Every structure is written in structure tokens, then in C-alpha cells.
Amino acid sequence: MVRVVVGSKNPTKIEGARQAFEQYFDDVEIVGVEVSTSAPPQPFDAETVRGAIERAKKAYSPDFDFSVGIEAGLFRSEHTLTGYLDFQVAAVYDGERCTIGFGPGFEYPKLVVEEVLxxxxxxxxxxxxxxxKNLGKKVGAVHYLSKGAISRTDLSRISVTMALIPFINREMYL
Known part of the structure; x- marks a missing residue:
């Protein structure tokens, strides 16, 4: 059995992590715990990556094989309509190594970015x-904006999968 702790109580993040690990491991147990980070409530750029790493490391204990931190944030990009893309970032930690993965990025409407700024x-x-109400703990803004094609759980699964690549290919990532 592979035991995984997620540094969040958000059901979309926990489910996304579960789906990611179940792609590679037969028997997975997932637990969500609340952790705090130094990242602001609305992270930008490197704050997002730092928040994911802090969540993974603070959630970790030797009782688990892996811990996962997932953080969504806005990243500056000059080639967009608003100047920003939203990415979900995952960190996977095994007590020694911490790896990072990103999910697909998307752009919010201008009125959303203006209010966030x-x-x-x-x-x-x-x-x-x-x-x-509580959109981020249900299907997420991406589900609403993609008209149901992609959910926040999907973004979590993809970002955790990307962060797992060095662990499932250990021989190439020594």
C-alpha cells in the first residue's frame, strides 16, 4: 500500500491526487490535512510554486510514503489577453526529494484579473x-469557464502526475 498525505482539505485536490497516484500504484490510501503556508491567499508566480512545496513538506510525516502540495496561482505572461495565466502547481515529497509539476494553464476573463489585482x-x-458558492471546492472556475470540459480535479490530477514523473522513472532521475 502506498500512503499519501495531501496538504489540503479541498476535495478537488485530494481526489486529483488520488487519481494521479492510482495511475501508477495498485493500492493507494489518501489523507488530506490542513496546513498553512507563507504564500498569500492569492499567489502569483514563484509564490505559487513555493506554496505547493511548503504544503507538501509541512504535510509530510514518516507515516506516509509521499506528501503532496497543490497550489493554484496566476503567472505573468505577456502573450495573453490579460497578462496572466492560471496554473495549478503540485509538489510531491518523499521525505528526501521534492518534485514539481504543472497542470494546463488558462486565462481568466479581464474583469476577474482586474479584481484580483x-x-x-x-x-x-x-x-x-x-x-x-464554494466553486473552488466543487468543480472549480476552470469547469465553469470550459463549459464543463475540464474540472479542478482534472487540473490537480494532471499537475500531480507531472510531479510524479521523476518518482516513476527513478533510474533516469538519479
Whole structure:
């Protein structure tokens, strides 16, 4: 059995991590724990990566084979309509090595980015736009914006899968 702890109680992150690990391991146990990080509530750029790493490392204990930290944040990109893309970043930690993976990026509407740059969190703005309470703990803003094609669980699964690559190919990542 592979035991995994996720540094979050968010069901979309826990389920995404479960799906990622079950692609490679037959018997997986997933536990979510609440952890705090130094990343702000709405992280940008490197703060997002740092938040994922901190979540993974703070959640880890020797009782688990792996810990996972997942953080979503806005990354500056000059080739976008708004200047930003949202990426979900995952960190996987085994007590010694920490690896990083990104999910697919997407752009929020200009009105969302403008409100976020004024200090609001994406989740708060997207709840108002979508009319869906606790959107980030359900299907996520990406589900609303992609008209149901992609969920936040999907983004979590993909980012954790990308972070697992060095662990499932250990011989190439010595």
C-alpha cells in the first residue's frame, strides 16, 4: 500500500491526487490535512510554486510514503489577453526529494484579473461571476469557464502526475 498525505482539505485536490497516484500504484490510501503556508491567499508566480512545496513538506510525516502540495496561482505572461495565466502547481515529497509539476494553464476573463489585482482572490470573484458558492471546492472556475470540459480535479490530477514523473522513472532521475 502506498500512503499519501495531501496538504489540503479541498476535495478537488485530494481526489486529483488520488487519481494521479492510482495511475501508477495498485493500492493507494489518501489523507488530506490542513496546513498553512507563507504564500498569500492569492499567489502569483514563484509564490505559487513555493506554496505547493511548503504544503507538501509541512504535510509530510514518516507515516506516509509521499506528501503532496497543490497550489493554484496566476503567472505573468505577456502573450495573453490579460497578462496572466492560471496554473495549478503540485509538489510531491518523499521525505528526501521534492518534485514539481504543472497542470494546463488558462486565462481568466479581464474583469476577474482586474479584481484580483485590486486584492481579491480568484475564488471570491469567480463565485460572483458564476453564482456558484464554494466553486473552488466543487468543480472549480476552470469547469465553469470550459463549459464543463475540464474540472479542478482534472487540473490537480494532471499537475500531480507531472510531479510524479521523476518518482516513476527513478533510474533516469538519479
Amino acid at each position: 485590486k486584492g481579491k482572490e480568484v475564488g471570491e470573484v469567480m463565485e460572483k461571476v458564476s453564482g456558484i
